Amino acid sequence: MAEIHRASTTAPVNIAVIKYWGKRDPKLNLPTNSSLSVTLSQSDLRTHTTASCSPAYPSSDTLLLNGSSQDVTGARTQACFRELRALRKSIEDADSSAPKLSSYPLKIVSENNFPTAAGLASSAAGFAALVRAIANLYELPASPTELSRIARQGSGSACRSLFGGYVGWEQGAAADGSDSVAFQVAPASHWPDMRALILVASAAKKDVSSTSGMQTTVATSSLFASRAAETVPRRMKEMQNAVQDKDFEAFGKVTMMDSNSFHATCLDTYPPIFYLNDTSRAAIKVVEAINTAAGKIIAAYTFDAGPNAVIYYLEENEKKVAGLFKAALGEKDGWAGQRGDAVEANGDALEKAKAEA
Numbered sequence: 001m002a003e004i005h006r007a008s009t010t011a012p013v014n015i016a017v018i019k020y021w022g023k024r025d026p027k028l029n030l031p032t033n034s035s036l037s038v039t040l041s042q043s044d045l046r047t048h049t050t051a052s053c054s055p056a057y058p059s060s061d062t063l064l065l066n067g068s069s070q071d072v073t074g075a076r077t078q079a080c081f082r083e084l085r086a087l088r089k090s091i092e093d094a095d096s097s098a099p100k101l102s103s104y105p106l107k108i109v110s111e112n113n114f115p116t117a118a119g120l121a122s123s124a125a126g127f128a129a130l131v132r133a134i135a136n137l138y139e140l141p142a143s144p145t146e147l148s149r150i151a152r153q154g155s156g157s158a159c160r161s162l163f164g165g166y167v168g169w170e171q172g173a174a175a176d177g178s179d180s181v182a183f184q185v186a187p188a189s190h191w192p193d194m195r196a197l198i199l200v201a202s203a204a205k206k207d208v209s210s211t212s213g214m215q216t217t218v219a220t221s222s223l224f225a226s227r228a229a230e231t232v233p234r235r236m237k238e239m240q241n242a243v244q245d246k247d248f249e250a251f252g253k254v255t256m257m258d259s260n261s262f263h264a265t266c267l268d269t270y271p272p273i274f275y276l277n278d279t280s281r282a283a284i285k286v287v288e289a290i291n292t293a294a295g296k297i298i299a300a301y302t303f304d305a306g307p308n309a310v311i312y313y314l315e316e317n318e319k320k321v322a323g324l325f326k327a328a329l330g331e332k333d334g335w336a337g338q339r340g341d342a343v344e345a346n347g348d349a350l351e352k353a354k355a356e357a
């Protein structure tokens, strides 16, 4: 029997409060603006990925996602494989006794326990898990920062899932993308009472993928340029301050306004992109009603490229926010389900994933 080498890992979803939307370099996945997200607990949404390699495997690399075979010949997946193999190769070159794993075909088996391609950041958890599983398999000493640089090339948002807590992605300036990496703004323990309620309006695959949607926006929207050059840089600072100061009103206001700004550029795209639906808009109204009743911002909605809502709130407002949402929308037609009653921002995503691996 030929040898088989194997390693598994899990990776969390992250939901941006300042959205990445637009590439200045589609090949390297370099963004037109920096972004900031909260990494969610893996107890509700997560990707589990096993990477294995063997000289006995058929000659090409394979990827099985939720039981169905995926194309791995795309430039994005290839870039991840190539970078990770090069790092492994340097270990093999330095130590002749190290098994020559870099020359073996890879077999990746991955499962998402939440809807794929529905605007719940499956590409983020998916590519973070893929990169870390292979890094574990190859026993690479790579830091989360270096892995974030590689995962970014698989899917931009994936770079932020390498860190827990409150995470930024610096757009960077270098033409080779070396400085376009994720960084931790604050660990979850800094502001541990943050919660996220995930409302699944539709688990269906979106009509327009994030990759193609943002390309069309960059090419056609006239709102987009001012968003990338002025609005987002200002809000990045406001958001970092809100997290540092644990100022939920500021955090919530900027979160909602940035989600609105992102979806406005989608509508301003030609042909227009509609990620929100009537159910999404009903969720926005419920948040508005909650905040009006409270006399301040205690709940904040945000929507990625899909109709599903993520509502951020603080633990102390659990009843007023999650409780009211259940009453208002829980039974209503259109909501396929609810997940993550009180999903915590997990500060130890990386450590936890390592321990579970």
Ligand code: ADP
Pocket (backbone or CB within 6 Å): 047, 065, 110, 111, 112, 115, 116, 117, 118, 119, 120, 121, 122, 123, 124, 125, 126, 127, 129, 130, 155, 208, 209, 210, 211, 304, 305, 306
């Ligand atoms: P989402 O809003 O879910 O991130 P995207 O349009 O950004 O949607 O990306 C969806 C694509 O990401 C999928 O079609 C698939 O190619 C890729 N993807 C999702 N999950 C995984 C995974 N676990 N492993 C590898 N690739 C994945």
Ligand code: DP6
Pocket (backbone or CB within 6 Å): 015, 016, 018, 019, 020, 021, 029, 035, 121, 123, 124, 154, 155, 156, 157, 158, 210, 211, 212, 303, 304, 305
């Ligand atoms: C709206 O990271 O999925 O979720 O880099 O083309 O794979 P690709 O796009 P992706 O885009 C995410 C867009 C977003 C905002 C965000 O997560 O920052």
Ligand code: CO
Pocket (backbone or CB within 6 Å): 121, 122, 123, 124, 155, 157, 210
């Ligand atoms: Co995505």
